Amino acid sequence: MARCTTFRDHIYNDSDIEPSFARSLQQFCPPRGHDDVLAPLDLRTPAQFDNSYYVNLVNYKGLLHSDQELFHGDSADPAIVRNYADEPAVFLDDFAKGMIKMGEIKPLTGSAGEIRKFCGKVN
Incomplete structure (x- = not known):
C-alpha cells in the first residue's frame, strides 16, 4: 500500500501513466x-x-513514479520488465532464487558488525 502523498504528483503531473488509471x-x-x-x-x-506489478508497468499503471521509471516503452527499458510481465513462471523462479540467496547472507556479529542507530551513518 502507498499513501496518497507518495503518488499524488505522479497521477496529476506525469505523462508516463495511463490516463484512465490516473x-x-x-x-x-x-x-x-x-x-x-x-x-x-x-x-x-x-x-x-x-x-502483476510488471504487467502494470508495461501498461503504464505503476502507482509510484519511481516504479514507472523502470518502464517507458522505449528501447532503453530493461528487457527484464517485459520478460517478467510476459513470463510469470520466470518471475516466480527468479524471485525464489533471490530469496534463497538472501537467506544465505550471514549477518556480521560481534566486533565484525554494527547495529546502527541511523542506517546511513556509522555510529
Missing part, C-alpha cells in the same frame, strides 16, 4: 489533502503474489 486514482486522492488515503501498489491483484 483518473481513477484522482477520485480518492485529490490535488491537496487526504494524504493518508491508501492505494494498493498493485490494483489488479492486491492480495496475491504474482507478476
Whole structure:
C-alpha cells in the first residue's frame, strides 16, 4: 500500500501513466489533502503474489513514479520488465532464487558488525 502523498504528483503531473488509471486514482486522492488515503501498489491483484506489478508497468499503471521509471516503452527499458510481465513462471523462479540467496547472507556479529542507530551513518 502507498499513501496518497507518495503518488499524488505522479497521477496529476506525469505523462508516463495511463490516463484512465490516473483518473481513477484522482477520485480518492485529490490535488491537496487526504494524504493518508491508501492505494494498493498493485490494483489488479492486491492480495496475491504474482507478476502483476510488471504487467502494470508495461501498461503504464505503476502507482509510484519511481516504479514507472523502470518502464517507458522505449528501447532503453530493461528487457527484464517485459520478460517478467510476459513470463510469470520466470518471475516466480527468479524471485525464489533471490530469496534463497538472501537467506544465505550471514549477518556480521560481534566486533565484525554494527547495529546502527541511523542506517546511513556509522555510529
